[in-house]
Amino acid sequence: MSVRGPALTEHGPGLEERGPGPVPVTLSVNGTERHVYIEPRVSLLDALREHMALTGPKKGCDQGACGACTVWTDGRRVLACLTLAVACEGREVTTVEGLSEDGELHAMQKAFIAEDAFQCGYCTPGQIMSAVALLAEGHTSDDEIEERMSGNLCRCAAYPQIRAAVRAVRDGS
Secondary structure, three states: OOOOOOOOOOOOOOOOOOOOOOEEEEEEEOOEEEEEEEOOOOEHHHHHHHHHOOOOOOOOOOOOOOOOOEEEEOOEEEEHHHOEHHHHOOOEEEOHHHOOEOOEOOHHHHHHHHOOOOOOOOOHHHHHHHHHHHHHOOOOOHHHHHHHOOOOOOOOOOHHHHHHHHHHHHHOO
């Protein structure tokens, strides 16, 4: 007698059973197809850091509360610590490493440097990913910037400089 309910093989059309052990996963990260062999329960953050050596996204709280692991999937902000890597198959994942083009820093990266928008730098990659996305989403007022960046915590309290960097990019300075 099963206490789990219906058998695990009774999936809807097009769904395949994967796991519980390691399975092949193909992710498109920063425009490059990457192949990893991971358990289905591995977070996107752990896949990026531990299996692809992309250390830009940081493991802060590992509970979705700090924003240090912010990356994009299909151009939308996600917390990589709360996102399963297998759920990102068929989507484009972008990390802070993918913002620069031909060795040239993104305007937001340059603004963070110019505005001294970091102290220890631990939260900076997540802050930058959120800042670029919020401007792309059209959230450009000072109040919107403050509100939309509130999910990214900075233990060093560099918030005035962070907001100044976002405004500098917004204003084309």
